[in-house]
Amino acid sequence: xxxxxxxxxxxxxxxxxxxxxxxxSAITPGTVRTISGATSLGQVFRDTLTMAWRHFIKMFRNxxxxxxxxxxxxxxxxxxxxxxxxxxxxxxxxxxxxxxxxLLAMSVLTTASVTGxxxxxxxxxxxxxxFKSLPxxxxxxxxxxxxxxxxxxxxxxxxxxxxxxxIGYRPESGMRGVVVAGLLIIFTTWALSxxxxxxxxxxxxxxxxxxxxxxxxxPLTFVSNAIVPVASMPSWLQAFVKVNPITHVVxxxxxxxxxxxxxxxxxxxxxxSIIIVVVFAPLTVRAYMRKV
Amino acid sequence: MSSEFNSSDLAVEAHGLVKNFGxxxxxxxxxLAVPAGSVYGFLGPNGAGxxxxxxxxxxxxxxxxxxxxxxxxxxxxxxxxxxxxIGVTGQYASVDEDLTARENLILFGCLQGLSRxxxxxxxxxxxxxxxxxxxxxxxxxxxxxxxxxxxxLAVSLISVPPLVFLDEPTTGLDPRTRNQxxxxxxxxxxxxxxxxxxxxxLDEADQLADRIAVIDRGAVVAEGTASELKASVGxxxxxxxxxxxxxxxxxxxxxxxxxxxxxxxxxxxxxxxxLSDPGTVFMPLEALHEHSIAIASVAVAxxxxxxxxxxxxxxxxxxxxxxxxxxx
Numbered sequence: 001x002x003x004x005x006x007x008x009x010x011x012x013x014x015x016x017x018x019x020x021x022x023x024x025s026a027i028t029p030g031t032v033r034t035i036s037g038a039t040s041l042g043q044v045f046r047d048t049l050t051m052a053w054r055h056f057i058k059m060f061r062n063x064x065x066x067x068x069x070x071x072x073x074x075x076x077x078x079x080x081x082x083x084x085x086x087x088x089x090x091x092x093x094x095x096x097x098x099x100x101x102x103l104l105a106m107s108v109l110t111t112a113s114v115t116g117x118x119x120x121x122x123x124x125x126x127x128x129x130x131f132k133s134l135p136x137x138x139x140x141x142x143x144x145x146x147x148x149x150x151x152x153x154x155x156x157x158x159x160x161x162x163x164x165x166x167i168g169y170r171p172e173s174g175m176r177g178v179v180v181a182g183l184l185i186i187f188t189t190w191a192l193s194x195x196x197x198x199x200x201x202x203x204x205x206x207x208x209x210x211x212x213x214x215x216x217x218x219p220l221t222f223v224s225n226a227i228v229p230v231a232s233m234p235s236w237l238q239a240f241v242k243v244n245p246i247t248h249v250v251x252x253x254x255x256x257x258x259x260x261x262x263x264x265x266x267x268x269x270x271x272x273s274i275i276i277v278v279v280f281a282p283l284t285v286r287a288y289m290r291k292v
Numbered sequence: 293m294s295s296e297f298n299s300s301d302l303a304v305e306a307h308g309l310v311k312n313f314g315x316x317x318x319x320x321x322x323x324l325a326v327p328a329g330s331v332y333g334f335l336g337p338n339g340a341g342x343x344x345x346x347x348x349x350x351x352x353x354x355x356x357x358x359x360x361x362x363x364x365x366x367x368x369x370x371x372x373x374x375x376x377x378i379g380v381t382g383q384y385a386s387v388d389e390d391l392t393a394r395e396n397l398i399l400f401g402c403l404q405g406l407s408r409x410x411x412x413x414x415x416x417x418x419x420x421x422x423x424x425x426x427x428x429x430x431x432x433x434x435x436x437x438x439x440x441x442x443x444x445l446a447v448s449l450i451s452v453p454p455l456v457f458l459d460e461p462t463t464g465l466d467p468r469t470r471n472q473x474x475x476x477x478x479x480x481x482x483x484x485x486x487x488x489x490x491x492x493x494l495d496e497a498d499q500l501a502d503r504i505a506v507i508d509r510g511a512v513v514a515e516g517t518a519s520e521l522k523a524s525v526g527x528x529x530x531x532x533x534x535x536x537x538x539x540x541x542x543x544x545x546x547x548x549x550x551x552x553x554x555x556x557x558x559x560x561x562x563x564x565x566x567l568s569d570p571g572t573v574f575m576p577l578e579a580l581h582e583h584s585i586a587i588a589s590v591a592v593a594x595x596x597x598x599x600x601x602x603x604x605x606x607x608x609x610x611x612x613x614x615x616x617x618x619x620x
Contacts, residue, residue: 126386135375
């Protein structure tokens with residue numbers, strides 16, 4: 001068998017594997033190796049950073065896949081300001097101070113849902129088997145994704161403010177209020193992304209995650225004080241708006257940018273965010289660890 | 293190199309492994325003993341449970357029953373330790389599609405505890421070794437099947453694991469690339485790596501594996517060396533195509549006489565004869581030459597996987613119909 005081709009094989013060996021013995025010659029027998037099965041906190045941290053690095057490369061290589069934090073915030077801002085500005089406030093310029101913080105909350109919070117979709121897509125790929133077979137921190141694919149996503153929220157936040165500045169937005173509290181509001185919305189969105197990460201882990205497919213995320217986010221963001229004045233709504237809707245956490249986030253954004261106040265809504269936003277993390281992070285991690 | 297090993301050391305040991313997917317019992321009581329430093333082949337058709345067994349041993353799945361260990365470490369209780377000792381190369385290249393070859397090697401190097409600079413050095417070494425240096429920064433989408441498999445294998449070897457799982461390493465590769473992969477596997481074995489591979493091809497198991505387990509419907513139905521297995525399957529068949537179809541009857545007589553067996557003439561100038569020893573193939577050829585009967589092609593048909601299955605299990609496998617061309 002293979003009598004004719006055997007002579008070619010010899011050449012292929014040289015071509016395929018250079019006889020550089022240094023690379024693989026040091027095979028230590030499996031029974032002799034001293035190994036530890038435990039994962040240290042340092043390893044969790046290192047592997048999380050490595051996985052975040054992986055996500056950064058993927059993001060910048062496929063810019064089309066992160067239009068939700070590049071084009072969308074710009075488009076949303078322009079669209080809503082010019083669509084509703086005249087109708088609600090009489091003119092665009094006087095609408096901006098209320099509108100930009102509302103849109104900021106809306107656009108940036110919405111991008112959190114992508115975390116779940118991406119998580120599901122990633123887990124369905126062959127490369128995930130590789131992660132599972134490595135002696136790495138088991139949580140790293142999840143924690144790395146959540147860490148990398150804060151960059152996405154940062155981009156969305158910056159672009160929303162920048163678009164506002166271009167069309168004449170001048171926040172009364174100056175840059176300090178803008179920076180604090182930006183940091184708060186990034187933190188809140190990161191907290192929210194734990195919920196979507198949980199959906200990503202437990203839902204059967206990426207598209208089902210996306211569908212459910214939209215169903216949760218659409219009513220929550222629109223039925224709030226983000227875009228239209230609450231006074232214009234029927235009373236039963238106003239009742240919902242008042243308990244909607246997004247209303248508190250929007251009010252917090254307005255407080256910070258309009259008068260630099262650390263009002264009650266800023267505290268509420270922080271409390272809500274921390275509660276979400278405290279409840280959902282363990283749930284997500286548990287569901288995730290059961291899958292991997 | 294294998295002399296460094298104590299021959300009694302087992303790389304993989306399994307007892308009564310069971311894995312169910314719903315009502316389907318994918319793995320149904322598999323027992324294994326794979327000596328360290330050897331190549332062990334899982335042979336079986338699609339859906340026989342080969343891949344599931346590998347995934348159980350590689351800690352990717354938890355068994356529903358039974359027990360398995362890798363170099364003495366239990367795959368469930370000591371999964372973290374087992375993962376230090378294995379490299380897994382899947383049926384479909386399990387590397388990150390969006391990263392380049394070099395980035396993949398660095399990523400998986402870092403995830404195995406190498407520092408960034410060491411991971412980079414190691415990546416370059418492996419790219420060189422697997423002749424991927426020129427394609428190191430190219431998009432993976434432009435990689436050929438063979439290049440993908442080589443990268444996948446290179447990634448599995450970053451940590452120099454003593455045990456490597458290869459799930460259908462050559463399925464879908466052209467013969468030349470397949471031969472290259474075989475050589476790569478042989479050179480790993482020469483360096484003392486234990487290899488557990490799955491294949492649908494009897495020929496591949498024959499070429500590479502020291503011992504073979506034939507797997508059917510989730511269970512090991514036969515186990516042994518390639519020659520033991522073949523002996524249980526029986527003879528090869530010699531197939532002759534003649535230039536002049538009318539000479540088939542005469543040729544069959546000559547071949548039969550030369551081999552001392554009954555040769556058969558078929559339509560289209562085909563003559564077949566059972567061949568107990570492939571080394572005797574020259575005898576009928578010489579006899580035909582003396583009678584000036586021109587031959588278009590000669591082939592010795594190996595016992596196919598189908599025949600192995602038919603003999604061992606009593607039912608057939610769909611795959612495998614390979615003729616090894618000796619001369620044309």
